[in-house]
Amino acid sequence: MGGEYGHLTPQEFSKLNRSQRRRYWQKVRQRSLAEQSAQAASGKPPVRSGTAFPWATPGITKHDVVKAVRGALVSAARRQVCVGWHTLAEAAGLKPDDLSDLARTSILVAVDHAAGPAGVLLSSLVVSSRNAPVPYFDEILGRLGRPSGLRPIELGQVRKTEQARAFAAYAHPPDHGSA
Structure with missing residues (x-):
């Protein structure tokens, strides 16, 4: 049922007032139309994943997926590298095709929240x-309450600024123990 609410859980959606719900659904429709237009323009057949939200599958929880993805991202920050969803999905015991863009967005929001x-x-x-940057970074x-709608x-x-901050935050301190 999570796919029905896009990237919000039913509990999150139920907390929205009428105006927020209307804006939310407008944004979901706009994003869907933009994705369909981009897909049509690329000439490639649409890629559809089996489950919009893998935690709708028994035995998989959003908490576990978020925890695994966060761990993989911290590891990447320590190594001073960027990573793709192949790496992140594998860390969570999933395949990249198991995660729709809505699920990916939801996971990353939870990681950064x-x-x-x-x-x-x-x-x-x-x-x-x-x-390239993921299309849903904005x-x-x-x-997350950060400035968005940016050019x-x-x-x-x-x-780039946030990448530098992440690399700096998780950089290993110099080893002063051996001299």
Whole structure:
């Protein structure tokens, strides 16, 4: 039933007032139409995953998926690298096709939500299969209460700044023990 609510859980959706629900559904429709247009323009057949939200499957919880993805992102930050969903899905015991963009967005929002409004955004380390920024990074920013609706150049600057912050936050301190 999670797919019916997009990236919100039924509990999150039920807390929205009428105006927020209307704006939410408009955004979901706009995103869906944009994805369909982009897919049609690319000439490739649409890629559909079997489950919009893998935690709708028995034995898989969102908490476990978020925890695994967060661990993989922290590991990437320590290694000073960006990662794709192949790596993140594998860390969670899933296949990349098991995760829709809505599920990916929801997972990354949950990963970064714990950091608070001024925290490091591990989601900035996630890249698409072409090593490009994920198309939903702006939405993640908005859902975390950060500035969003940015022009591509501004979004790229925010992403680079957040990557540098993540790398700095998880960099190994110099070893002063051996001399």
